[in-house]
Amino acid sequence: MNTFKKLSAPRSLGSTLLSIVIIVFIAYILEDVVVPFLFAALLSFLLVPITQYLENHRIPRVIAILISIVLIIAIIGGVMYAAYTQVIKLQDLFPQIEKRFNEWISALASLLSNFDIDKQQLIAEGQKHISDAVKSGSQFLGATIGGTSNFLMSIALLPLYIFLMLMYRDFLKTFVFKWLKDTSKHKIVTTINKVKSVVRGYITGLVLVILIIGTLNSTALYFIGIDHALFFGFFAAFLAIIPYIGVALGSALPILVALITQDSYLAAVMVAASFAVIQFLEGNFITPYVVGNQVSINALIAITALLLFGKLWGIGGMILALPMTAILKVIFDANPRTEAWGFLLGDAENEDVKHVTKYFRFKEFFETVKKRI
Template sequence: MKTTTNSIQIASSLVATIAVVFILYMLQAFLIPLLIAIILSVMVFPMVRFLERKLRFNRVLSALSALFILASLTFFVFYFICFQIKDFLDQSDIYASRLNVLYEEIQLHFKKYNLSGLLSSENKNLKIEALLKDNFSKIGEFVTQSGSILSDLFLIPIYIFFFLLYRKFFVTFIYKVFPKKNNRFINTILKKIYDVQKSYLLGLFTVMFIVGVLNSLGLLFLGIENPFFFGFLAALLLLIPYIGILIGSLLPALVALATKDSSWYAVAVIGVFGFVQFLEGNFITPKITGSKVSVNSFVSIIALVLFSMLWGTAGMVLALPITASLKIIFDHTQHLKPYGFLIGEPLDEHLKSNAMHRLKIWKEIRANKN
């Protein structure tokens, strides 16, 4: 009988999980801008609170002011990126002709060793110029066909405004959803989720700035064109954990291959970005973020893969903040605590155990003295 009950519970959990995943997939057009708006609301909330407390702005004016500043910064960043990309595209013919020359040289070397069949000039898919122009044309198609991106640019600010304006109203709603829970308990969870999101965002932007400077200095030392643009563009791609900076290294490596006399410059570019990635993953991010976003690397990679399968690139950006928030909820839900333990850093648990052990010893010493 007990075995049957357990089987029913497992089957019910599996069906519920499949249903949740299906709903998340079907509602991605609604959920993605909503979640992005929540995260951005956390980012601008300190500014809103400053305007309300120090400058005595009302809630509407402070939310609109913060939204205007955020929109201005976003516009400036995207304008700069688009301007630089346009400059890059204007020189694409020069880059393509240079890469075709390199391609022909590689063919000659292959012919010397009777390997010319591997790089047939009749294979149009291997024509560098065709590849570049095809990819550049796809950029325009992506922009024109992705109407959802344009709609999100209008929806996200609206969501942010109402999240900031009705924040106390939403907290009261959560109290009513969980009437059996103490309000102090709910406030604790909400504060921890807010703190982990704020720490993640603050740490992320700090890391992006440091990585952007290191990338730019490396490219400047190698003499690559537009070093600060390519350096900070790769840093911006840190929004996609683990693989973002590797993707960002391909573009300057391509420019190095097209503009420098030796292909070793392209190898050096990838080497610089790989070294910066090593520093970021092992020293910069752990030092800045610390244990505030305590999600272990293995779970981070799994979350990255699963969310990318679910929501594409947007899922890769949202994977870590969502997983960090889920950990807090799991840690404060009795039957989900094992999953919170699985998501967390093993080192954190070890340190926590040591701290509890030291506290127990200290209490025993104090009791003996008394």
């Protein structure tokens, strides 16, 4: 018997690896279908309490689902429209960019004039490249807006997916019971409830983090005197969806704008310093206690998942990386055979942060705010 187990283990491992490769390949090929479907599943988990509340007040399920979908579309549409109007206004910065780069080239030409370099030719060549760069920037901005529109068109079926998932949620639960008939219904229901809790806690916590970080960023940029402070502040906050590197990437743009639009380099230094402080607060205090223990994924797994999902599905994959990994952790924890993998994905509680923050009662404050959202 032991010999048989030794011989069958490599076959089992090989079958598992082959299954993973096939699943990843199919997910890559069917990106346009899979990614909207997963986003719809996450939003459906978020909308279930709303539809249940409406149904409990004797509103038919179809009407309750339609009201929930219209509500979420209105919120997302409002945010997208506000972002669109701000992006359009960024075109006003291109003349300032061209002017500042011309000044830098003139200063560089004066500095290099002592090295027997034709100053006028250097300025002419520099201005030519700057004009080309500004034109390319305008074209890129237009392409970005067009690309965003194409992306929105590719997920046009999202409301339909959400509607059907909410409509047939009882049917899908019955399917899971039949599929896992050897598992107790209590355990299945407990696992499903944990998945719902993870998804809702992550999404609501993430929205609250974006609001807090965006407000802090915008306030700092406003007092420093950076144009379009609201856009740059919330753009950096939105990139917080991408863990660990999102805030750093979001801070690069306002620093560059400060260098271009301000007469002193002090403004860029102040932007960098303020964003560094906000990033420290976000990483050590705000996110851990707003999102809480709902997504308890260790840093190594989070970064790995971020890179893998990003390579697989691009920006959509990077957004899905953490919630999907957290859902996998819940599923792994529920099965004794995969419990070790769930442990590998998890994160030990940071006692140092817990010791410091207990004096500031951050957790109680954020939990109160989350319950009122």
